[in-house]
Amino acid sequence: xxAQAEIGxxxxxxxxxxxxxxxxxxxxxxxxxxxxVDYDFNFKLDRLSRQDFTPxxxxxxxxxxxxxxxxIDEKFASRLGSSPKPFSVSNYKGLKAHSRIFTLANLDIKTxxxxxxxxxxxxxxDLCIKACNVKLSMEKALSENxxxxxxxxxxxxxxxxxxxxxxxxxxxxxxxxxxYCRNLHAECVRPYCILMRAHIQKNQLEEALRxxxxxLKALEFHLxxxxxxxATLYSILGKFYVEKELYQDAYMLxxxxxxxxxxILGANHVQTGEIYQELAELLKKMGxxxxxxxxxxKACLVFEAAKGAGSVECANLSFQISSLYLELGIDIIxxxxx
Numbered sequence: 001x002x003a004q005a006e007i008g009x010x011x012x013x014x015x016x017x018x019x020x021x022x023x024x025x026x027x028x029x030x031x032x033x034x035x036x037v038d039y040d041f042n043f044k045l046d047r048l049s050r051q052d053f054t055p056x057x058x059x060x061x062x063x064x065x066x067x068x069x070x071x072i073d074e075k076f077a078s079r080l081g082s083s084p085k086p087f088s089v090s091n092y093k094g095l096k097a098h099s100r101i102f103t104l105a106n107l108d109i110k111t112x113x114x115x116x117x118x119x120x121x122x123x124x125x126d127l128c129i130k131a132c133n134v135k136l137s138m139e140k141a142l143s144e145n146x147x148x149x150x151x152x153x154x155x156x157x158x159x160x161x162x163x164x165x166x167x168x169x170x171x172x173x174x175x176x177x178x179x180y181c182r183n184l185h186a187e188c189v190r191p192y193c194i195l196m197r198a199h200i201q202k203n204q205l206e207e208a209l210r211x212x213x214x215x216l217k218a219l220e221f222h223l224x225x226x227x228x229x230x231a232t233l234y235s236i237l238g239k240f241y242v243e244k245e246l247y248q249d250a251y252m253l254x255x256x257x258x259x260x261x262x263x264i265l266g267a268n269h270v271q272t273g274e275i276y277q278e279l280a281e282l283l284k285k286m287g288x289x290x291x292x293x294x295x296x297x298k299a300c301l302v303f304e305a306a307k308g309a310g311s312v313e314c315a316n317l318s319f320q321i322s323s324l325y326l327e328l329g330i331d332i333i334x335x336x337x338x
Contacts, residue, residue: 007095008089008094009089011068012089012091012092015087015091016086016087019059019080019086019087020084020085021082021084022084029045033045034046054223054224056077056184056220056221056222056223056224057222059072059080060185063182067096069092069094069095070091070093071091071093072091072182072183074217077184077217077221109134109138110138113131113132113134113135114131116132116160117156119131120160120163123163125164128160129157132153132156135153139153148180150180151178151180151181151190151191152177152187152190153177154174154176154177154191155174155177155190155191158170158174158176158198159194161173162194162197162198162201167198167201167202170198171195171199174192174195174198175191177191177194178192178195183218184217184218184222185218185222186219186222186223186229188215189215189229192212192214192218193215193232193233193236195207195211196208196211196215197236199211200236205240209237212236216230219233226260226263226264228261228264228271230260231257231275234253234254234256235254235278237253238253238254238257238278238282241253242282247286251279251283254275254278258272258275261275267302268302268306270303270306270307273298273303276295276296276298276299276302277295277296277299277317279292279295280293280295280299280320283295289328293321293324293325293328296320296321296324297321300314300321303317
């Protein structure tokens, strides 16, 4: 039986063959990985370039599916893709042990505490917090070591506190969520977004920007340079800049958000329409009414395709478009005839 140190060496060698640079890595991909993928999935790996993979996503996938505990930080991230052997023994923290525990999903008390989202939608926040506390107590009782390690629960509680206006409690719960998130993993983005909103509400711009940078690093490592979550990040900070009348900074963020959604989700996706609308509202504040009109019209076309001409979104946008027509002295009747 292999000793723990020997297992660690084997795991590190295996990971360096996948993520390294050089002849050994090329041979491993071409002669072993490609053949195994073809055998298992009937897919020719040579259809893709290795550059088509986001290295961070592959690292997290292997860590999860192979049950490997890995220490990942920004220093490691900078080596990934450029070093012949990016992994060292210090990155290996052992194999994960798994045990199955009954969820007790059919218990009345479990069903009741899972209703916190329903209470949240009804804005019954007292019941919502009580249900969350019961849920946390049950999760602790069912966990292996009496500790709730699910970042989602803490993030949910943080958002509820934010909606209640209890910003300090929101920040505490968001930090609890981050404590159990994997480093440089996309699951960090949600608690970082919550922290951004909370710090912005407290007018703590420096803290908000620090959370923005951390979320951006996690996104770029795990999901690459283009993902819809980038648009969410840009939007939160952009709205804050609008409030502070830093219109040019907000404009750059909204434009980056638009490029991202069009590239990933397409020109007719609802999220793309929402960003067109945000851009139009910003341009209107900046006094650029003709440009705002164009973006309002683009947003309206997107929502019309996605939700129908009779949707609330289209009605609101049509009102904004009509108002701008009047302000710009454009004859609406003539346009309708054309």
